[in-house]
Amino acid sequence: MDLWTAPLAPGPLDALVDVPGSKSLTNRYLVLAALADAPGRLRGALRSRDTLLMAGALTNLGTRIEEDGTDWLVTPGAVQGSATVQCGLAGTVMRFLPAVAALADGPVRFDGDDAALARPMGPVLTALRTLGVRVEEHGEPGHLPFTVHGRGAVLGGQVDVDASASSQFVSGLLLAAARFERGLTLRHTGRTLPSLPHIEMTVALLREAGVEVDDSRPAIWQVAPGPIAGRDVRVEPDLSNAAPFLCAALVAGGTVRVPGWPTSTTQPGGLLPGILERLGATTRLDGDVLSVTGNGTIHGLDLDLHAAGEIAPTIAALAVLADSPTRLRGIAHLRGHETDRLAALAAEITRLGGQAEQTSDGLVITPRPLSGGTWHTYEDHRMATAGALIGLRVPGVEVEDVATTAKTLPDFVGLWSGMLSGSAVLA
Template sequence: MTTDALTDRPDAEHAAALWPAPQAPGPLDATVEVPGSKSLMNRYLVLAALADSPSRLRGALRSRDTLLMAAALRALGIGVEDAPGTTSDWVVTPGSLSGGSDVDCGLAGTVMRFLPAVAALAEGPVRFDGDPHARVRPMGPVLRALRALEVPVDEHGEPGHLPFTVTGRGRVRGGHVDVDASGSSQFVSGLLLAAARFEQGLTLRHTGPTLPSLPHIEMTVDVLRAAGVTVDDSRPTIWRVEPGTIAGRDVRVEPDLSNAAPFLCAAMIAGGTVRVPGWPAQTTQPGGLLPGILERMGATTRLDGDVLAVTGTGRIHGLDLDLHAAGELTPTIAALAALADSPTRIRGVAHLRGHETDRLAALSTEITRLGGQAEQTSDGLVITPRPLTGGTVRTYADHRMATAGALLGLAVPGVRVEDVATTAKTIPDFVGLWSGMLG
């Protein structure tokens, strides 16, 4: 999608009252309880659905993406219910997978890319569709892989995109498959998550020139192993999942470290300190790279037990940064870069053109709209700070564009964020948390 197309697109289906992004009242002193990780949550849900016994997910995230995943699994015959006596946990009860149902993917990449391989294990057809914006997100590598594994797939629109139907036969032979995952690591994760249930397991080889967001694949391998699945990832870009059972688990969901990023970065813009409890000492989440990045941009970070504190002075330094492993941090870092004291170059994130929107075009367009200078490169952005003025930040139904707009509004009066409700995709009450942080 071109920058011009983004500028001209009305996004009428997401029209909503503009949210006046509040300016920071002064240096911050806040603790923010960030909800659980969407990436982990939806992986746990898929594995729990395919397990040999019930699972309990503690601190279950109830965002749009996870609610869509839960609804899709229920449509396939899986029980996903509140645990007795609590609304913070979910119990997932496996069952026979059944077809004859529709899956609403919304705009959730984890739903549209993780569940086709699960649907292949069901009996009967399962139709996948989603929001209008979801129909431009690439799906071709997953669909080609399923066909290579002799799973019938019928496409009903533009080839390689939603909508499509997977007709399951109750079993998948498995074996070997090649996948070009240059566009998204989710193409790999979606097949690996179901592979233990394939009769021959699966050997998957990535054939593309680049492999973005490798930590997300490492996350998938980690949760598979924790559920008793044998995975060999000793060869670069080749994964072998042995056939076998998947164990039900009792697991607590980590906070979403990428969703913590806007709150922690607020301390850099406003000055003061913001703390996020529950920060893991070790994690497979790409957001775990954030403290090191923020230190390079001028922050002081401290991990005291499981509480990460970020302290800023209001001064932000530009840098040259390869975000290949953590592309989802790009909108947040781009917002900081627009307020920095020197230019920033972000590299290694060409795959963001296939996210909820073309994030590189969207960021360039919206920063420029406020008076900044943000130029697209072949694999990222070059952002040169300029004095910013108020205006409307369009979000293109992308939750991270909305949080980037909120960050800019801390320093720039008159910023209005379109469709801030899109943050519910991964944060159920972003506006409430943001207002609480600002006191």
């Protein structure tokens, strides 16, 4: 078992951390560029396992993706069948590309890591069947592996989708909808809709690419058929990947700064400064540099994270070290992520001596004295960074398979060590 001893904070921090580009934006831009009517350029795109899997999958489907320095040049082509999409553990790949594969001129097989076979896919597959696309499942229904039998075109029309388990079910269909002959009217039928900012991100990028989208009615999206413009775009830093570094200032005290922070964004991580202030931090935006300052004191709170569930493991790590209990709500959908994140967090916090109880839609975390031990990551990058954050204050936390952070954040260990040394960290 590969164990990494999380380093203790040497004292109050004073560091600049240059965070790589957003995975969520990079993979959405890649899909739109592959479906566009002209070549495009992605500047500042993230190179990580998830985005390389997306680029590789799109290449298999007929798109040419070339490196030009730090940029990606994307030249769209006709969507090709008789291809395989290796999803790894990337939700964006397994949920964004089936609708693209439906446009192919032949079968496209989807497969992934063993852990990916547990992630729900049923709503996407059901929606494609409703739209007249044949889908052949090779294992447990509603999961990988499966084959989408493309016929070169999708008529489109109306479809109902229960996206209670993931907003990616909506985004994946919307991204390809302009290429459907009649476009698409999609209605969410579930009781809850997690991570709505990620759908708003998808809608915003579609509009920037010249696609007409009507989202004036709650939980209904209408995409008109038409061309998708090839564009030259710059990818924002990944604000959720910035979270562990910024949160380190609360755990260790001192200040951590992240450059490139946008004044407005559709990334759920944009909610982070307000949340950190409630937890006890001071935040400041000077130009595009966000500074977070803490004194080592963390306040417990009652927090609804339904709009930003991806930062829940990071906030849970802070809650373990807080001065009072914390309740995290609105995150039942985390049970269907890279792992069951609620069960994983409860198990690992308890393993170190803490108290964490699952609720129907979240966690209640009560601070207790902690001791070192193995922090299992379950092949989940955000579990790994949560363990590193706790290890800033608790001696002897050994994070299993810290390399899983490469899913969205290459060289996390180097970035973390650079932050602790006080040096500028260049991604």
